[in-house]
Amino acid sequence: MSGCHSKKCGIGTDELFSLPEDIRKRVEDHPCYSQDAHHFYARMHVAVAPACNIQCNYCNRKYDCANESRPGVVSELLIPEEAVKKVLAVAMEIPQMTVVGIAGPGDPLANPNRTFRTFELIKEKAPDIKLCLSTNGLRLLDHIEKIKGLGIDHVTITINAVSIKTASRIYPWIFYNHRRYRGSEAAKILLERQYDGLKACVENGILVKVNTVFVPEINGEEIEEISRRVRSMGAFLHNIMPYVEGEGTAFQRMGVKPPTPYQLKEIQEKCEPHMSLMRHCRQCRADAVGLLGEDRGQEFTKDKVAKLEIRYDPEFRKTMHEEIEKEREKIRKAREVLISPAHEEDFKVLVAVASKNSMLVNEHFGTAKEFLIYEVSSRGIKFIHHRKVTPYCHGSISCLDGENILKDTLAKLSDCQAVIAAKIGFEPKDLLKKSGIQCVDEFAYLSIPEALAKYYEKYVLNKERVEVI
Numbered sequence: 001m002s003g004c005h006s007k008k009c010g011i012g013t014d015e016l017f018s019l020p021e022d023i024r025k026r027v028e029d030h031p032c033y034s035q036d037a038h039h040f041y042a043r044m045h046v047a048v049a050p051a052c053n054i055q056c057n058y059c060n061r062k063y064d065c066a067n068e069s070r071p072g073v074v075s076e077l078l079i080p081e082e083a084v085k086k087v088l089a090v091a092m093e094i095p096q097m098t099v100v101g102i103a104g105p106g107d108p109l110a111n112p113n114r115t116f117r118t119f120e121l122i123k124e125k126a127p128d129i130k131l132c133l134s135t136n137g138l139r140l141l142d143h144i145e146k147i148k149g150l151g152i153d154h155v156t157i158t159i160n161a162v163s164i165k166t167a168s169r170i171y172p173w174i175f176y177n178h179r180r181y182r183g184s185e186a187a188k189i190l191l192e193r194q195y196d197g198l199k200a201c202v203e204n205g206i207l208v209k210v211n212t213v214f215v216p217e218i219n220g221e222e223i224e225e226i227s228r229r230v231r232s233m234g235a236f237l238h239n240i241m242p243y244v245e246g247e248g249t250a251f252q253r254m255g256v257k258p259p260t261p262y263q264l265k266e267i268q269e270k271c272e273p274h275m276s277l278m279r280h281c282r283q284c285r286a287d288a289v290g291l292l293g294e295d296r297g298q299e300f301t302k303d304k305v306a307k308l309e310i311r312y313d314p315e316f317r318k319t320m321h322e323e324i325e326k327e328r329e330k331i332r333k334a335r336e337v338l339i340s341p342a343h344e345e346d347f348k349v350l351v352a353v354a355s356k357n358s359m360l361v362n363e364h365f366g367t368a369k370e371f372l373i374y375e376v377s378s379r380g381i382k383f384i385h386h387r388k389v390t391p392y393c394h395g396s397i398s399c400l401d402g403e404n405i406l407k408d409t410l411a412k413l414s415d416c417q418a419v420i421a422a423k424i425g426f427e428p429k430d431l432l433k434k435s436g437i438q439c440v441d442e443f444a445y446l447s448i449p450e451a452l453a454k455y456y457e458k459y460v461l462n463k464e465r466v467e468v469i
C-alpha cells in the first residue's frame with residue numbers, strides 16, 4: 001500500500017513525482033506545500049510584523065494573526081536584526097529547517113519595511129533558505145515586484161469568501177489608503193485586492209497557497225466556490241482551516257460555533273475534486289520553530305539567541321539534507337513494497353492513529369492529544385486530518401474527569417472503524433468496543449503506513465476477528 005493515490009488530496013509522495021521538475025524542486029522540501037516533506041523538514045516563523053490593516057471577526061488583536069495561528073497565542077516580537085540572528089541559530093541547530101515564514105503577529109504587508117528588511121537579511125546571509133509569506137492580501141498587489149525580486153517563492157493569501165455579503169460578515173473594517181472603510185465597501189475592496197493579488201502572484205511565477213478559515217454558519221456555503229475559483233486562477237494549494245473559537249473575538253461574543261470534525265471532512269470532500277488540499281496544517285504560532293506540530297520556540301528566545309555566537313555553515317546544512325534525502329528514499333522504497341495488488345473488493349475504512357510525531361504508531365490512547373485520521377482502501381492510504389482530543393490520562397495521575405473525556409473522544413472518533421495506538425488501556429478498550437470501534441495495539445512502533453497496510457490486510461480484506469483483551 002502506498003501514500004495517497006488521489007490526484008487531488010494534497011501533495012503527497014506520488015503527486016510530488018508527477019509535478020513539473022521546477023515546481024517539484026520548489027515544494028519537495030517545503031513542509032507546508034508538500035505533505036510528504038513535513039515528516040522530514042522544518043519551518044520557522046519570525047514574528048517581526050506587529051500591525052494589521054484589517055479586522056477579522058475571529059481575531060482578538062491581543063494575540064497572533066488567526067489566519068495562520070491558533071487563537072490565544074502571543075509571540076515574542078523581534079526587530080529584523082534579531083530575527084535574522086535567530087534564523088541563523090535555528091538553521092545550525094535544526095539543519096532540517098528549510099523555510100522561514102513571516103506570518104504575523106499582525107499582517108506582514110501592513111509592516112512592509114520590517115518584513116522586507118528581514119527577508120533581505122536572510123537572503124544575504126542564508127541564501128539556501130526558502131522564504132515564505134502569509135498575508136490577508138490587502139497590500140499584496142503593491143509589493144509584488146519586491147516579493148519577486150527577493151525570491152519569495154511561496155505566498156499564502158487568506159481568502160474567506162467569494163461574495164461581498166459573506167465577506168462583510170467576516171470583516172467589519174479595513175484600513176486602506178489612509179482611510180477606514182466599513183461594511184460592504186470594505187468587503188468589496190478587500191475581496192478585489194485578494195483575488196487580484198492572487199492573479200498577480202501566479203503571473204509572476206509565485207506559488208500561492210490559499211488559506212480559508214471555515215466558519216460553517218458564515219462562509220460554509222462559499223467554501224466550494226472559493227476552491228473552484230482559486231484553482232481556476234492558478235493557486236497551488238487550498239488549506240481549509242477550521243475556525244477555532246478565540247477568547248474575546250466578535251464571533252465568540254456572537255456565539256458563532258466552530259465546525260465539527262465531520263463538517264470539516266465533508267467540506268474537504270466537496271472541495272477535493274476541484275483543488276489540491278493541504279490537510280496537514282497545524283495552525284502554527286507567528287514564532288513557531290521546528291517540524292509542523294512541534295514547537296521548539298522556547299529553545300530560541302530572544303535572550304538565548306542574543307548570547308549565541310553563530311557560524312553559519314551552508315555546507316554542513318547541505319550534507320544534512322543529503323542524509324535526509326537518503327532516509328526519505330529508503331522510506332519511499334519501503335512504502336512501495338507495501339503496495340498490495342488491486343483487490344477486487346475495495347472497502348474504504350476510516351482509521352484513527354495515535355502518534356507523537358506523525359511518523360510512527362508511538363502514542364498511547366490515553367495520552368494522545370490528537371488522532372490522525374486516515375482513509376484506507378486497497379488503492380492506498382489517504383490522510384484526512386487531525387482531530388484534537390483531551391488526553392484522559394496524565395502519566396501516573398490517571399483519568400481526571402476520565403469518563404466525560406472518554407465520551408468526548410469517542411464522539412470524535414465515532415465514524416472510524418478502528419483506533420491504532422501503541423497501547424490502549426482496559427477501560428477505553430471496553431468503551432471503544434461497545435461503540436463498535438476496533439482497538440488495535442499490535443502494530444506499536446511500526447511506521448504509520450506499514451501499520452495501516454497490515455491492519456487493512458488483516459482485518460478488512462481478511463476480515464479476521466480483532467482480539468480485544
Ligand code: CLF
Nearest residue numbers: 032043068101132281282283284
Ligand atoms: Fe509558515 Fe505558512 Fe509559510 Fe508554512 S506555516 S508562512 S506556508 S512556512 Fe504551514 Fe503553519 Fe499551517 Fe501555515 S502548518 S499555519 S500552512
Ligand code: SF4
Nearest residue numbers: 052056059065066067
Ligand atoms: Fe487578525 Fe490576522 Fe485578521 Fe489581522 S489579518 S485581523 S491579525 S486574523
